[in-house]
Amino acid sequence: MILLIDAGNTRIKWAVLANDAAPGAWLDSGALNHSEVAGLRAVCARHPRLERAFACNVAGAALGAAMTAALAPCALQWLHASAHCAGVSNAYDNPAQLGADRWAALIGARHLHPGPCLVVSAGTATTADVLDADGRFRGGVILPGVDLMLRALAGNTAQLPLADGRYCDFPRNTADAIVSGCLLAQAGAVNALYARVATQPQACCILTGGAAARFADLLQMPLCKEDTLVLQGLAIAARALPPGAPMG
Numbered sequence: 209m210i211l212l213i214d215a216g217n218t219r220i221k222w223a224v225l226a227n228d229a230a231p232g233a234w235l236d237s238g239a240l241n242h243s244e245v246a247g248l249r250a251v252c253a254r255h256p257r258l259e260r261a262f263a264c265n266v267a268g269a270a271l272g273a274a275m276t277a278a279l280a281p282c283a284l285q286w287l288h289a290s291a292h293c294a295g296v297s298n299a300y301d302n303p304a305q306l307g308a309d310r311w312a313a314l315i316g317a318r319h320l321h322p323g324p325c326l327v328v329s330a331g332t333a334t335t336a337d338v339l340d341a342d343g344r345f346r347g348g349v350i351l352p353g354v355d356l357m358l359r360a361l362a363g364n365t366a367q368l369p370l371a372d373g374r375y376c377d378f379p380r381n382t383a384d385a386i387v388s389g390c391l392l393a394q395a396g397a398v399n400a401l402y403a404r405v406a407t408q409p410q411a412c413c414i415l416t417g418g419a420a421a422r423f424a425d426l427l428q429m430p431l432c433k434e435d436t437l438v439l440q441g442l443a444i445a446a447r448a449l450p451p452g453a454p455m456g
């Protein structure tokens with residue numbers, strides 16, 4: 209039994225998986241705020257047959273250390289992006305520079321969909337990553353996530369609130385204008401990146417992240433929503449990287 213943990217800049221997502229189970233067939237799962245990281249200890253206590261913990265962390269060394277402490281004595285193995293893993297190759301100039309959550313999402317996407325796809329993660333940041341039909345990660349973009357965009361406008365202008373408006377085609381008030389602009393910015397980036405794979409047979413978009421639902425309806429392509437894509441990728445990577453194995 210394995211504990212999988214995706215530590216992002218907003219939330220720590222986790223799931224428990226039996227050794228022979230399909231990625232996504234979670235025995236248990238949940239999410240914690242960074243301030244609740246010690247709650248990982250209770251997750252271990254609830255699952256005494258845990259043999260292993262496998263994680264990605266893009267939220268800094270302090271959170272990583274707190275995760276290690278919370279899980280002790282269960283050893284925590286970290287996924288780092290590398291040149292190859294589980295059928296995915298990494299075209300980043302420096303493969304290790306790619307966020308481990310993006311790398312896990314690409315691995316998860318490859319396992320779900322053998323064709324070309326755009327892997328979109330709507331989290332603190334929004335990322336859109338191009339995966340070719342042969343499992344080659346070609347590259348991708350990073351932009352502020354929805355909440356970051358909304359907070360940037362509220363925090364850096366005299367008159368704009370932290371908007372709680374809704375998407376409209378022709379916004380006629382400030383709150384709707386702000387929300388519509390931010391959601392269109394997200395969808396515009398995704399639609400533009402998708403154009404790079406749209407002509408390839410069986411191309412699709414796999415969408416994940418806590419903010420995915422906010423702009424999914426604005427996306428103009430075949431769409432597969434996978435809320436736990438990163439955790440699924442971690443499960444696949446963990447099986448490809450037994451404890452103590454060198455990174456791919």
Ligand SMILES: Nc1ncnc2c1ncn2[C@@H]1O[C@H](COP(=O)(O)OP(=O)(O)O)[C@@H](O)[C@H]1O
Nearest residue numbers: 216217218219330331332333353355417418419
């Ligand atoms: N319960 C929640 N707590 C915090 N953010 C949430 C929650 N539900 C949805 N969200 C949205 O999802 C985003 C965080 O998504 P997530 O994928 O967890 O981000 P990350 O991987 O960067 O930690 C937030 O910016 C917010 O827009």
Ligand SMILES: CC(C)(COP(=O)(O)O)[C@@H](O)C(=O)NCCC(=O)O
Nearest residue numbers: 216217266305306307331332333350
């Ligand atoms: C882009 C990210 C901040 C996304 O993290 P998240 O929004 O999920 O917290 C993360 O993947 C990251 O820190 N990447 C490292 C730089 C890169 O991927 O090029």
Ligand SMILES: [K+]
Nearest residue numbers: 216309329331
């Ligand atoms: K994420």
